[in-house]
Amino acid sequence: MATSTVLTASETHAMKRAPVVEGVLPAIHERWSARSFDGREVSSSVLTKVFEAARWAASSNNEQPWRWVVGRRGDGTWEKIYETLVGFNKTWAHRAPVLMVGAAAMRFSKNGAENRFALYDLGAASSYLTLEAAALGLTTHQMGGFNQEAVRQALGIPAEYAVGAVIALGYQGEPAVLGDVTMIERETTARTRKPLGEIVFSEWGMPADL
């Protein structure tokens, strides 16, 4: 892919889409993690649907350990989350109209026992959130590149919650907004995944005969 080519948002989206497999939910193949957001704001009605999808995820003992603190550009929460991002993420995430951080209750509310599935379940709900966003024409980008302790302090996330990922959400824009050639190249490179034989086993390390 020549980086000098200026791809439109929809050309980029078409390139990032995973190969279609008949019978697999289209949103699964259409979701990808863009960094090029355009200027459009996200309506409350759309944002509500995204969280509606998230809350119906499964969780251990139906604990629903997931919480999200959501900032919208122009408000203090957005600013606080943005400030905790590492430098590279700051170079693009400032265009995202929504920045949120996920957190997971580490103990079961009913008895205080440790919930070893807290982050697992937060990951599950957050992935429904990102999938629903894709289905609504939004894009999301989850990040680990931020200062966890800083975000915990800035937002007052209690010690009994683990901090998950920061998620940028908005509408995908043209890669050109990223400015930097290396970033544009990254944004317009086809996605890759391990083949099933490397991740689905019949016995450990032996590809399942699917």
Added chain:
Amino acid sequence: MATSTVLTASETHAMKRAPVVEGVLPAIHERWSARSFDGREVSSSVLTKVFEAARWAASSNNEQPWRWVVGRRGDGTWEKIYETLVGFNKTWAHRAPVLMVGAAAMRFSKNGAENRFALYDLGAASSYLTLEAAALGLTTHQMGGFNQEAVRQALGIPAEYAVGAVIALGYQGEPAVLGDVTMIERETTARTRKPLGEIVFSEWGMPADL
């Protein structure tokens, strides 16, 4: 819900479905965690689609830390996983034609650094797996109720992988197959989730104005 009423599989499914919200992916609201499996086997072609969905989940640095060891009824892996389940789960999971266990690589392959998103990402991919299963007319039930060390030993899961959940997968049957009145009642009780105000904040503990 009178427990003496014998509900069919489709009546049960209709009751367990979450309230439809326009614009939210139907599979999100249709997915639920049944324990009443019928006798049907799951074809390899269907099982492949389920994992195809899972592998396109997002992960930190695209590490794809997820692995699944998949047993099909009649094979040694199924038997080994089943044997590690706690007693309650044994009472129903013996009807599931597929039992698998998820595992997550705890370090990044490129540099050996700890991946604090390993379980988070396994949860994400597993939730795409369960959603795709729902879209294909299957049902899944994730379990934490099993002996982790026993399953690690029985399947030879290396120490550098964290064990996630056991997932039962198959076609939903009539609740009556569960036999026990309490279990049937549980199987036919409407699902509940926290309202958005308890999980989506603008500042910690303050419901977001969505």
